[in-house]
Amino acid sequence: MSILEIKNVTSGYGEVQILWGMNISPEEGKLTCLVGGNGVGKTTLLRTIMGLNRTWQGSITFGGQDITHSPAYAKADLGLVLVPEGRQLFTDMTVQENLEIGATNQRAHGKYQQNLERVFALFPRLKERAVQKAGTLSGGEQQMVAVGRGIMADPRLLMIDELSLGLAPVLTLQLFETLRQLRKEGLTIVLVEQNVQMALAVGDYAYVIAEGKSEMEGPAHKLMNDSHVRETYLGL
Amino acid sequence: MNPGGILTSLMDGLLIGVVYGIAAMGLTLIWGVMRVINLAHGAIISLGMFGVYLIFTNFGIHPYLALLLVALAGLLFGMLIYYITIARVINAPYLSTLLATFAINMIFIGLGTAVFTTTPRDAGFSLGNVSLGPVTLQGTRLVAALVTLLVTGGLYFFLYRTRPGKFVRAVANNRAAAELMGIPSARILALSFGIGTMLAAIAGGLIATFFSFNILSGDIYQQKSFIIGVLGGLGNPVGALLGGLILGALEGLLPLVMPNTWVPVIEFVLFIVILLVRPSGLLGGKSE
Numbered sequence: 001m002s003i004l005e006i007k008n009v010t011s012g013y014g015e016v017q018i019l020w021g022m023n024i025s026p027e028e029g030k031l032t033c034l035v036g037g038n039g040v041g042k043t044t045l046l047r048t049i050m051g052l053n054r055t056w057q058g059s060i061t062f063g064g065q066d067i068t069h070s071p072a073y074a075k076a077d078l079g080l081v082l083v084p085e086g087r088q089l090f091t092d093m094t095v096q097e098n099l100e101i102g103a104t105n106q107r108a109h110g111k112y113q114q115n116l117e118r119v120f121a122l123f124p125r126l127k128e129r130a131v132q133k134a135g136t137l138s139g140g141e142q143q144m145v146a147v148g149r150g151i152m153a154d155p156r157l158l159m160i161d162e163l164s165l166g167l168a169p170v171l172t173l174q175l176f177e178t179l180r181q182l183r184k185e186g187l188t189i190v191l192v193e194q195n196v197q198m199a200l201a202v203g204d205y206a207y208v209i210a211e212g213k214s215e216m217e218g219p220a221h222k223l224m225n226d227s228h229v230r231e232t233y234l235g236l
Numbered sequence: 237m238n239p240g241g242i243l244t245s246l247m248d249g250l251l252i253g254v255v256y257g258i259a260a261m262g263l264t265l266i267w268g269v270m271r272v273i274n275l276a277h278g279a280i281i282s283l284g285m286f287g288v289y290l291i292f293t294n295f296g297i298h299p300y301l302a303l304l305l306v307a308l309a310g311l312l313f314g315m316l317i318y319y320i321t322i323a324r325v326i327n328a329p330y331l332s333t334l335l336a337t338f339a340i341n342m343i344f345i346g347l348g349t350a351v352f353t354t355t356p357r358d359a360g361f362s363l364g365n366v367s368l369g370p371v372t373l374q375g376t377r378l379v380a381a382l383v384t385l386l387v388t389g390g391l392y393f394f395l396y397r398t399r400p401g402k403f404v405r406a407v408a409n410n411r412a413a414a415e416l417m418g419i420p421s422a423r424i425l426a427l428s429f430g431i432g433t434m435l436a437a438i439a440g441g442l443i444a445t446f447f448s449f450n451i452l453s454g455d456i457y458q459q460k461s462f463i464i465g466v467l468g469g470l471g472n473p474v475g476a477l478l479g480g481l482i483l484g485a486l487e488g489l490l491p492l493v494m495p496n497t498w499v500p501v502i503e504f505v506l507f508i509v510i511l512l513v514r515p516s517g518l519l520g521g522k523s524e
């Protein structure tokens with residue numbers, strides 16, 4: 001069953017239309033990848049799902065509930081959580097405070113201690129840096145905070161926009177390993193990722209986005225072997 | 237000149253400087269959280285003065301109890317102002333919010349002038365003097381400084397130790413991310429504007445316990461708040477308090493060596509020099 005259903009969604013910025021009838025429905029308990037070139041509207045789609053951009057047309061349902069026009073802050077209470085592109089940390093606040101704010105929503109509030117231990121187990125580095133201002137961390141550490149903050153929100157669906165952008169290969173591998181682990185624990189994940197090869201390797205299902213639409217979809221391992229995908233996105 | 241006189245002038249300056257600090261704190265908090273330059277700040281300081289004055293003279297309620305009521309009214313009033321006006325232009329360019337607060341200022345000053353005229357008012361309240369060696373200080377000013385320190389401490393506790401306070405800092409830092417984490421940022425902005433307004437009202441209320449005033453008096457404190465904001469770094473509450481102390485010390489000491497009329501000139505020269513040399517504020521702090 002799909003936990004999130006995007007039907008014919010259009011959206012954009014001001015007068016400029018970016019999404020042209022997007023259709024996507026990630027399955028519960030699965031890791032769904034969204035891949036595609038630069039500027040095709042992946043980030044815009046995630047922002048629209050969260051309510052940071054207004055949905056012009058179409059509908060968005062989450063767990064059977066219509067959330068097309070509900071405000072961004074109400075999404076976290078439902079368990080719909082985004083780790084945004086560019087991390088968007090609270091740079092003037094400490095690592096601990098960032099994680100605390102992550103646990104703001106009603107679902108997560110009571111599970112604060114439990115989720116904090118989970119995050120510190122995944123990223124022991126963050127425990128060492130707990131009282132440091134997030135803005136003074138290295139890029140990799142900041143990405144850990146971003147993912148950790150998302151986990152603190154106790155998501156039913158965790159959407160991650162660019163997990164590995166700008167990170168060293170070792171850390172990229174580590175973050176993908178974390179993702180695999182979360183997926184094994186039963187978390188539903190939507191992943192937007194530049195590193196298409198790694199994304200398809202870890203994902204269950206994938207959509208190829210082009211020009212504001214989903215152009216192609218299928219099981220991740222099938223897309224990995226698709227000649228069009230190999231040529232266009234894997235450079236093979 | 238005798239050292240006792242100098243010391244008294246300095247202490248007087250510092251005690252009023254603390255009150256400047258709390259006025260500036262309100263201005264700086266609103267800027268820090270929502271990037272709005274609140275030109276209605278001075279008018280609200282004036283309203284705070286009238287609040288304490290009217291409650292005291294009409295109902296005989298003790299000025300410091302009146303101050304508590306004025307603070308609470310300031311908080312609610314600020315939130316109301318936010319929802320009625322600022323919320324509508326909060327996402328527009330700076331000029332729109334600037335004009336909106338300027339309009340609010342004109343309305344308050346206009347109404348205030350019509351209702352209260354510009355005749356000076358005096359609460360006629362005194363706590364006597366306190367003498368420490370060669371220094372003699374007005375009791376009301378001492379209490380004002382004390383109240384300010386308490387309020388500053390309270391603001392810090394709120395911002396760094398309480399959940400809503402952390403929400404305020406989160407929204408100030410990254411509004412979209414705060415929304416994503418489930419914080420209703422519009423409500424937090426309203427609360428922040430309310431607190432900023434409350435601080436202005438408290439400053440006004442305290443000033444009314446030792447100076448005479450009229451509806452236009454708040455404007456001077458707004459100007460000083462801008463100087464202090466630049467001194468201490470806009471968006472930095474402790475910087476505001478320190479900036480207030482520096483300005484107060486100048487105002488206490490400068491008149492000993494030059495005519496009083498030159499003091500504002502020196503202050504604004506200082507303002508411009510700091511803007512040129514250290515736009516982020518003399519005491520650090522963040523700026524755009």
Ligand SMILES: Nc1ncnc2c1ncn2[C@@H]1O[C@H](COP(=O)(O)OP(=O)(O)OP(=O)(O)O)[C@@H](O)[C@H]1O
Binds near residue numbers: 037
């Ligand atoms: N705030 C904005 N205002 C106007 N246009 C924007 C804005 N943000 C993005 N766009 C435009 O929308 C289009 C889609 O951008 P989007 O960020 O959704 O792409 P993307 O698929 O996430 O790309 P990338 O892989 O580079 O992150 C781009 O052409 C971009 O220039």
Ligand SMILES: [Mg+2]
Binds near residue numbers: 042043044085161
């Ligand atoms: Mg993107």
